[in-house]
Amino acid sequence: MNNDHEKENAAIASLDYVTHDCILGVGTGSTVNYLIENLDRVKHKIKSVVSSSVDSTRRLQSAGFIVEELSTVGKPDLYIDGADEVTHHLHMIKGGGGALTREKIIANASQKIICIAHSAKLVDILGKFPLPIEVIPMAKSLVARELAILGGQAEIRHDFITDNGNIILDVHNLKILNPPDLEKKINNIAGVVTNGIFSLRSADLLIIGKDQEIEKYNKE
Numbered sequence: 001m002n003n004d005h006e007k008e009n010a011a012i013a014s015l016d017y018v019t020h021d022c023i024l025g026v027g028t029g030s031t032v033n034y035l036i037e038n039l040d041r042v043k044h045k046i047k048s049v050v051s052s053s054v055d056s057t058r059r060l061q062s063a064g065f066i067v068e069e070l071s072t073v074g075k076p077d078l079y080i081d082g083a084d085e086v087t088h089h090l091h092m093i094k095g096g097g098g099a100l101t102r103e104k105i106i107a108n109a110s111q112k113i114i115c116i117a118h119s120a121k122l123v124d125i126l127g128k129f130p131l132p133i134e135v136i137p138m139a140k141s142l143v144a145r146e147l148a149i150l151g152g153q154a155e156i157r158h159d160f161i162t163d164n165g166n167i168i169l170d171v172h173n174l175k176i177l178n179p180p181d182l183e184k185k186i187n188n189i190a191g192v193v194t195n196g197i198f199s200l201r202s203a204d205l206l207i208i209g210k211d212q213e214i215e216k217y218n219k220e
């Protein structure tokens with residue numbers, strides 16, 4: 001099914017939350033690409049932009065924005081990004097595009113996080129989408145063994161190197177019944193840079209494009 005109009009509607013709806021003098025964090029992925037395409041509409045409100053990937057930086061620059069370093073702009077007022085799966089608790093799996101580490105850094109630095117997504121991304125329980133984990137290359141076997149103890153089967157993402165020079169393990173069959181607990185456990189494995197569970201710092205607002213409508217869910 002083609003969800004492009006739902007993605008674009010969600011992205012456009014998020015523009016309402018860009019306030020005057022906004023320091024804006026921009027995520028990565030096809031939904032965010034619609035955000036970047038439409039960002040011109042609120043350009044006059046944006047003080048500075050930071051980006052979560054080389055790809056988004058390139059797109060933002062092509063759209064006429066100067067992309068700054070997170071360490072120089074301070075705390076972003078707002079971070080807008082997509083997700084691979086998201087629950088009603090606004091916990092997310094991210095990293096399908098491999099940009100999870102920079103995404104998590106900007107998310108954690110930001111005042112408010114908005115997740116934009118099409119309707120099929122909303123799930124009851126995380127884990128059908130294989131969990132992306134960014135790993136230091138030399139640790140891949142160790143990390144895969146530790147993940148097997150947690151019940152997951154790790155698969156190396158072939159022909160893919162992250163913007164930080166690391167690899168991605170996509171982990172199948174994890175039962176993510178307690179996202180904060182599993183997020184912490186995976187973070188504790190030596191060699192893991194970041195895992196794609198975003199629950200310790202989840203989204204504050206979820207905007208879903210559904211058919212021609214928009215649905216919004218706030219953090220409880």
Ligand code: 5RP
Binds near residue numbers: 028029030094095103
């Ligand atoms: C990239 C991500 C993306 O937000 C996620 O993969 C969703 O992408 P899309 O909007 O293309 O469905 O986490 O690392």
